[in-house]
Amino acid sequence: MLFSANMMKFLLSLTAIFNIIDIIVSIKIIKFGSYEENNPIMKYLLDIGIMPFIIFKISLISFGIYVLWTYKDKLLAQIGAYISFSFYWALICMFYYFLTFN
Secondary structure (H helix, E strand, O other), X not given: OOOOHHHHHHHHHHHHHHHHHHHHHHHHHHHXXXXXXXXXXXXXXXXXXXXXXXXXXXXXXXXXXXXXXXXXXXXXXXXXXXXXXXXXXXXXXXXXXXXXXX
């Protein structure tokens, strides 16, 4: 076992929070700003409207978090939680960099 249940809860909670931040910043800088969405699925959803984008992102990440939490005692789920957290952390840092220095 790589992480305790408390550490898994911490990683997955931060992943959920980062997802909400990602949604808010994406809507602000992509839908109402000058940046473009590179993910074709997310671009399509944003073109349809804000609510489909929000519903899809929350559903997708919530399902992933649910699966990782269900199997929290398995090594693969713990690695998945760490990778999910790491990617979202990098995304938040990238948002901060681009919004601060550009």
